[in-house]
Amino acid sequence: MILLLSILLTLVHPAVPDFHAWATGRTLRMDFNHGGNAHQERVMVSGFRREGAWAGSRTQLVSPLDSGVCRVTVRDAKSRAILYRRGYATIFDEWKTTAPARLTFREFHESVRFPEPRGAIEIELDRRDATNAYASFFKTTFDPGQARVDDRPLTEGTVRCVFRNGEPSRKVDLVLVGDGYANDDLPAFRDHVLRLTEALFAVEPYRSRRRDFNVWAVEVASPRTGIDDRLRPKRPRRNNVFGSKAGTFGLARYVLAFNNLALREAAARAPCDVTVVLLNTKRYGGGGIYNLYSTCAAASDSAAYLLIHEFGHNFAALADEYYTSRVAYQNVNPPGVEPWEANITALHDKEQLKWRDLVTPDTVLPTPWNQERFDFVSNRYQATRQNLRAAGRPEAELAELAARHAREVDTLFANAPHQNVVGAFSGAGYRAKGLYRPALDCIMFSRRAKTFCPVCARAISQVIDSYAK
């Protein structure tokens, strides 16, 4: 029985070979084109690139976290032992849930990074299906004796250390790059880096875990100041280095960087676990994709909030807890399926609630709150905001509207029952009904929040542990 049990345990958790036995200590990047539409896809490898020293953990190579829409698995080609596994998300996976993906094909350049192997490996990419079970969508092999690897020196940009607390393999290495900063704007970039790094580390759990991080900035000058806007195509092109574009998927506030290769080359100049792109713009916007990058309008009045919220997606795979703002995705978080993200739930089974241990016994589930009133003021705000945007009103007017709305929500929340408790509050993950968030407010829910809810804070801490323990 004991023998059977140990065999079963081996099947569930096979021993991961020692890092130095199979890895050279460098980072290998597989670059590929990922194209398709809502129904089909194709991955075409464009090359392998040798980056610097492996900055990730050398002991937690198979991620203890089950996060991400996709995941990459590296196996020893002979023994098929899993050497490395980590979840991630892609722009393609977001785009294919939007309306245009039903009518047209589109291609994105993507990469996965893992420790460079000494021998032949198999690389597999899987994605969760509608029930959240993983299914493979691409597999290839890499043999260092046969494959061509681009090992030219990395030259893109100048690296500056913001702060360093120790060996990159035992720390979270956060790399900040800037897009839309022309040569003359580089002093502003340095200022944004310092200001926003301090803002991030002023919030828990980052504040208490600051010593588990190294922070680096890589300076790359863009030819012109500012970023492009897909919704204003007649404006002169900015040609910023990382291809950042506001108006991604038709949303003015959604900004993604599309020049994956340039971004990877720059980020690889420093030890890199997680990348943040600061956007040289005052216009409210940003975006965050798990284990890819996050962006934020670094010159906006809301820069600190944008950085911290979007970094929550990028670093910790947190879901949006809000549901009243318009998004371009269709049929995400379908009813009936428990979301895999740590901070939202369909609450199918109260006893099995994933943050049950943080709920005090006398808290009612679902937890009542003044949702009807909140929905009314939020919908009115969203409609007014959209009208102001459409009329091309100045940023200051939008900021004033946002401030007024925030004050209204402040009053509403000040009178809400069950403040500062962990429960299950209706409205989360872009759905007013059927999905629940852990607390009344959280940085993943609203711009007014100053802290993460306890569930998000714990999820972030667990990610830090996966790099730094």
Ligand SMILES: [Zn+2]
């Ligand atoms: Zn939260």
